[in-house]
Amino acid sequence: MPELPEVETIRRQLQRSLGGGRIEELEVLRAGVVISAGGVTPASLAGAPLGRVRRRGKLLILEAGERILLLHLRMTGHPEVLRERRPGKHTHFILRGQDRRGKAFFLHFHDPRRFGRLWLLPAAGVEEIPPLCRVGRDALAVTPREFRALLSSCRGPLKPFLLDQGRVAGIGNIYADEILHRCGLHPLTPAASLGPERALILHGTMREVLRRAIQRGGSSVRDYVQATGERGSFQEEHSVYGRRGKPCPACATPVRRITLGGRGTHYCPSCQPKPRGGRKP
């Protein structure tokens, strides 16, 4: 599922193929996937310049003059840049235009599960309204100081903390599990119980894992592929996610899976011991 590294990979590809170009038409094939507000209709986008493609957490931000297009891929959303209009079964919109060299592009948005959304919004004040106003500091932008403050003000365990997009944005189920494993922290560890030192280590590990995953084009488990159709390869470096019962790469103890906050949670009971107090992990 697209999390920060997957969305960042796609962002770079969209920036290359659309940045500096122009929109000719937004063709909406399934109403409900596209949400229009503040008078920014699909038709009103014709002729709009395309600026940068930015990202905050898992949200893609396409600058279009006075307007902003926000794209959230959710579980199975898949943007794909093609040279022709060729909608498939699950193609919900096609953004047609020309790139900065005047060459035609067709940005297809496929999404079998239809959880993904495209918002069309006025650029002015866009940070103050949903969905952007709900997104906290990007996981690659948050400073160690901010991160420590967020941790200590959190009542609850580490895993839900990492998944909460309102605090630190961009981490989903895969990277939460991988980050905690690499830190040797049990997912149920109370967030506020980390001292400054371990908070700093968690912050550094988070950055390291996300950076490495971006280098490898994200994790292709199930549906995810890049905007070019290529697969990512960070799944080859997964230590615990999706590896229930398989040996931990560090110590060979079988990986355990529990449900936490309704999410499958993978960890190594030996490398990530549950700290004091509670029952054995």
Place this chain on the structure above:
DNA sequence: AGTTCCCTGAGG
């Protein structure tokens, strides 16, 4: 804090 809902394809 936990549950339900949205959705469909994949896997048992």
Place this chain on the structure above:
DNA sequence: CCTCAGGGAACT
């Protein structure tokens, strides 16, 4: 055929 996967909003 049934169950599972899950991001995030909206519930209880």
